[in-house]
Amino acid sequence: MIGPTSLEQIKKYFLQTTSNPQPTSLWLERLEGRQLLAGDPLLIDLQGGAGSSEPADFTEVNGTAFFSANGGSEGRELWISDGTPDGTMLVKDIEPAGGSDPSSMVNMNGTLFFTANTASYGRELWISDGTSTGTQLVKDLQAGPTSSEVENLINANGTLFFTANDGSTGVELWKSDGTSIGTELVANLFKGMGSSSPSQLTEIDGTVYFTANDGCFGFELWRTDDSSAGVQLVKDLNPSFNSSAPEELTEVNGTLFFTADDGSVGREIWLTDGTSSGTVLLFNILPGSGSSDPHELTNVNGTLFFVADGGLYGPELNKSNGTSGGTQIVKDIFPSATGSYPESLTNVNGTLFFTADNATQGQELWKSDGTNPGTVLVKEINTSGDSDAIGLTNVDGTFYFLANDGSAGLELWTSDGTSGGTELVENINPGDADAFDSGDYHLANLNGTLFFSASDGSSGVELWVLTTTTPTPLIVTGTGPGSPSIVRVLGAGGSELRNFAPYTEAFTGGVRVATGDINGDGVLDIVTAAGPGGGPHIQVFDSSTGGLIEGSPNNFYAYAPNVTVGVFVAVGDVNDDGFDDIITSADAGGGPHIKVFSGEDGSVLTEFYAYDPNFTGGVRVAAGDVDGNGTAEIITAPGAGGGPHIRVFEGTTGMQMPGAATNFYAYAPNVLTGVYVASGDVDGDGKDDILTAPGAGGGPHVKVFSSEDASLLQNFYAYDPAFTGGVRIAAADLNQDTFADILTVPGPSGGPHTRAFSGVDLTELANFYSGSPAATEGLFIAGGISTVPAGNFEPMSAPLSSFFTAEASNPTETLNFETFNKKKSWFDTAEEFYSQPKEIDDLFSGLGIW
Structure with missing residues (x-):
């Protein structure tokens, strides 16, 4: 039998933070084997007493977990951990007067880039190598205490792209190599002090695609490959000042798929090879000018899965091979025009996991291989209502999520795609209380160690670490x-x-x-x-x-x-x-x-x-x-x-x-x-x-x-x-x-x-x-x-x-x-x-x- 002997189910990570008002600290717990906490949790109380450390924003760099936490006296600052108490420490007290609140962490070429807020510089771009001396400001883009609003950090082929406002050009696209001189404006698309407000930054083969408003075309799709060609408009899909507002930028086999509204067919899926002529409508799923409102675009082994409302079925699971004829509904899970409202589409080893409501079991966990018969309910976790599975996460081929089975509250679960292999990992907060906050959770895959924060009901929201081994x-x-x-x-x-x-x-x-x-x-x-x-x-x-x-x-x-x-x-x-x-x-x-x-x-x-x-x-x-x-x-x-x-x-x-x-x-x-x-x-x-x-x-x-x-x-x-x-x-x-x-x-x-x-x-x-x-x-x-x-x-x-002797207590x-x-x-x-x-x-x- 394969079932319980398939212990590869354990290889994963999961991160959860919450705004639970209970005091929070840092917990570490090692797990060995399938879905069970091995031994008692190890508490790493960063703040001490009844205070809350609230660890969050976990990011792996060279095998080390960087995160932000409130240690108490220094406020929320940058920390590192190797998954052990001795290896968990404050990196630097960047802002002594209350904490710098590090965020937007990105690993670029083995260096952590992040933003931090100080009284002297405001929120600006910083870097860290995990040491105090190696943690420093990259550049004060807007001189003085005013923040430059650094956001949308992305590693594109070894160069950091981000958006910022230097006080004279508005919010525009920038890039950095980690040095002050190498941090520069890419282009001032909206001339003067106006902002083009770039967003949706997505990298494909060294080219960064994004949406922006240059003041002439509205919000449209742009691109830059960091060459002499500079920044180029891909195509003005909704002519004149109107915006097509591209969203859901997703790469599949080197092609960019996205949703946009060209003013004629409503919001539908488009694709582009980076040229104007190569930017075309994939398929008008809802005929006419109405919008099928496609969303949750997800690449599963070269097939684009998404949720769309074609009118007859309501919001259901769809797929596309990149052609009009190959774009179709996968299954009408809720047989009516109501729709099953699939959510949280997640690729796990070539199988799509998601949640949906089929009108019988409620909102539960499903999976699909892209065919109608292969799209099935994994398990009815909550037999008396919705399990409300969220946080679907693929960690090195192992699938974890949060769910409420109606008795244990919102807890950590795992699944191998079968009913029997879909199980509660641990009832962290005993009884029916929630260990996680459904409105505030984060997920992190950190080099073989699972970091997540949860409340056990007595110590508040803590950091739990699950150390796994290679199957x-x-x-x-x-x-x-x-x-x-x-x-x-x-x-x-x-x-x-x-x-x-x-x-x-x-x-x-x-x-x-x-x-x-x-x-x-x-x-x-x-x-x-x-x-x-x-x-x-x-x-x-x-x-x-x-x-x-x-x-x-x-x-x-x-x-x-x-x-x-x-x-x-x-x-x-x-x-x-x-x-x-x-x-x-x-x-x-x-x-x-x-x-x-x-x-x-x-x-x-x-x-x-x-x-x-x-x-x-x-x-x-x-x-x-x-x-x-x-x-x-x-x-x-x-x-x-x-x-x-x-x-x-x-x-x-x-x-x-x-x-x-x-x-x-x-x-x-x-x-x-x-x-x-x-x-x-x-x-x-x-x-x-x-x-x-x-x-x-x-x-x-x-x-x-x-x-x-x-x-x-x-x-x-x-x-x-x-x-x-x-x-x-x-x-x-x-x-x-x-x-x-x-x-x-x-x-x-x-x-x-x-x-x-x-x-x-x-x-x-x-x-x-x-x-x-x-x-x-x-x-x-x-x-x-x-x-x-x-x-x-x-x-x-x-x-x-x-072998041969019978005893009175064990008769022949x-x-x-x-x-x-x-x-x-x-x-x-x-x-x-x-x-x-x-x-x-x-x-x-x-x-x-x-």
């Missing part, structure tokens, strides 16, 4: 029967990070592995199960520390201790409590007995028989969110002697799930080699698909079935078609492209040849040996994404006798181990099939694959 794809293998039982933790490239013996190296029955977050701490855990000859012994290791996880369940017997047939294990959150649960099944010799143990307390959530209780060929299990409802279902396949019968059960009741992909044969019904199963979202539809591979005696034929209709998504041989040792499989998003990838290892008689294939196109992602190439006992495999390094694993030294369990007369399987004709690969293809219905 690391991990592949975990366990040895098969016949050699010491070793678990190996490897990087995606095959580098062995750690190895350990979960039981004792004297035990040679093999070890099965699964990965997930059992205790809900956001850290990838490794679950092990003993193979044949060992008791049904389950252990759970913390990948960050190498020891057993704290709390229950971390070390228990899935069945009666004297059951020595071996156990298979899977991991998934079946009851949506934030803890991955442990699913077990007995191996060959045991009945098809499935058990589900709570990841929170180890209690049995449900147990059932997946097949005829008299069948003793064993059962293999997987867990996946097959129906896309946010909780894991249980996927089963029989062991040797049973047909390739795949079934899917509801995780808390053990009831058979409805649907075409919940009860089917993965291969020809007379294939009796047994089947291994795994689950992951291979096609990106928000539902985990079903992966299958044959057991020993079968060819290396891997299939991926859509969880929607059981259609084949992938169909290939993982190894030489003549190999009949079977294949064990797993799913994990190794390349972190949001699609599950396919992990394989051979069964008995195959070397420890570990491979991984892209779930999208079967591109090989990994190809290495997990252990000695001479080993032929086969492997078991799992995979996942870890946000913390793999720790040092210590071998467990539990004596072998513990009665299972059906009756003899089952197997039909002829590939075991009986292995030599024949080795020599005739075509037979493999025929039996597995795989003709024409290779």
Whole structure:
């Protein structure tokens, strides 16, 4: 299962400030793993006492966070932080008489440019390198205490452009290289002391576009490339003194899109290549002179998304490829002329997230791939009203936002685009009180650290810092029967990070592995199960520390201790409590007995028989969110002697799930080699698909079935078609492209040849040996994404006798181990099939694959 093991969700930042009158100070909190605050918040009280530091305006320069805050005695000034208390300090008391109120911070070539207000100079342009001596006035544009009104700072190809009023030319366009002599007027568009008031400054390939009024054409689109050509009017869209008032300047594939009103078709979308002839109307969405009022222009991988009112639908989501014919509504979310009023359009890894009201769930979180069927509600966060999601923020591919679920108040949330992956990060202000002010919030991505300010209800609005780590794809293998039982933790490239013996190296029955977050701490855990000859012994290791996880369940017997047939294990959150649960099944010799143990307390959530209780060929299990409802279902396949019968059960009741992909044969019904199963979202539809591979005696034929209709998504041989040792499989998003990838290892008689294939196109992602190439006992495999390094694993030294001895408190369990007369399987004709690969293809219905 991919779900909770996809810990890449944590890589992000979020910033929030508020005008809450409660005292505010600076807080730091480290987060490790998925969506959970790791440990107690660390308070950095800049002002001390009951005062408020109110940190704001976070800007990253060379890995350091610059921000403004009120330390108390010096007023609001410039501060820096590396995310630690010792590394958080005042840069300079620029204005001793009450604070300089730094703002409009911009990183340009590793130097912070900002504006500050002093009694001597007014509000002017300053620079800082993070030191007191390196923090200085660039130039007093309007001499004396009068402010020059410096605004609209933008870094354009290494030159700072901004607007200012020097007292003689009005508000005009300026530029600076950080020196006094290099700070100069670009052009006085409105001659004399009048102001052209440039705004909407936008850079494309070294050219700065902006709107301005030169006193002749009204507010129109202008450009400058800082060359001898100076400043040029792009086009007078609304002739004479009238203004077309360009807004929403947005770059898509080197072309500037913007909205304007030419006086004829109303406010619509235009595009330009920087020339007058190349500045044209994209499409008159609302025919006639009315305005479709396009807004929220957003570039998503070369497609322009926006909100517009075409008249018939009201304000809805639209898209354009830059042509009139390619400009169209994406979906009528609110079926009427009312409109769903999409807001906060945000690109996250090529998927558009936004909020909308479909008249049923209220204003909630949506996503779109640009198609009608691919535009869907992510989750109804507030079932009794609007969640009013705001502050949608993409931070290095991870999506955070603020929302009110109706019980926790306005708090910080995260989403991976699925209902189950849309979760509250932390109820910072306990109860139903808001931690954030919906009218005053800011967002900042600061070099791997999340800075945001919020109120916990007792200390007021504080600064919280979340330090994240780079997600690391991990592949975990366990040895098969016949050699010491070793678990190996490897990087995606095959580098062995750690190895350990979960039981004792004297035990040679093999070890099965699964990965997930059992205790809900956001850290990838490794679950092990003993193979044949060992008791049904389950252990759970913390990948960050190498020891057993704290709390229950971390070390228990899935069945009666004297059951020595071996156990298979899977991991998934079946009851949506934030803890991955442990699913077990007995191996060959045991009945098809499935058990589900709570990841929170180890209690049995449900147990059932997946097949005829008299069948003793064993059962293999997987867990996946097959129906896309946010909780894991249980996927089963029989062991040797049973047909390739795949079934899917509801995780808390053990009831058979409805649907075409919940009860089917993965291969020809007379294939009796047994089947291994795994689950992951291979096609990106928000539902985990079903992966299958044959057991020993079968060819290396891997299939991926859509969880929607059981259609084949992938169909290939993982190894030489003549190999009949079977294949064990797993799913994990190794390349972190949001699609599950396919992990394989051979069964008995195959070397420890570990491979991984892209779930999208079967591109090989990994190809290495997990252990000695001479080993032929086969492997078991799992995979996942870890946000913390793999720790040092210590071998467990539990004596072998513990596998066999029943205690009075844990009596022997009665299972059906009756003899089952197997039909002829590939075991009986292995030599024949080795020599005739075509037979493999025929039996597995795989003709024409290779």
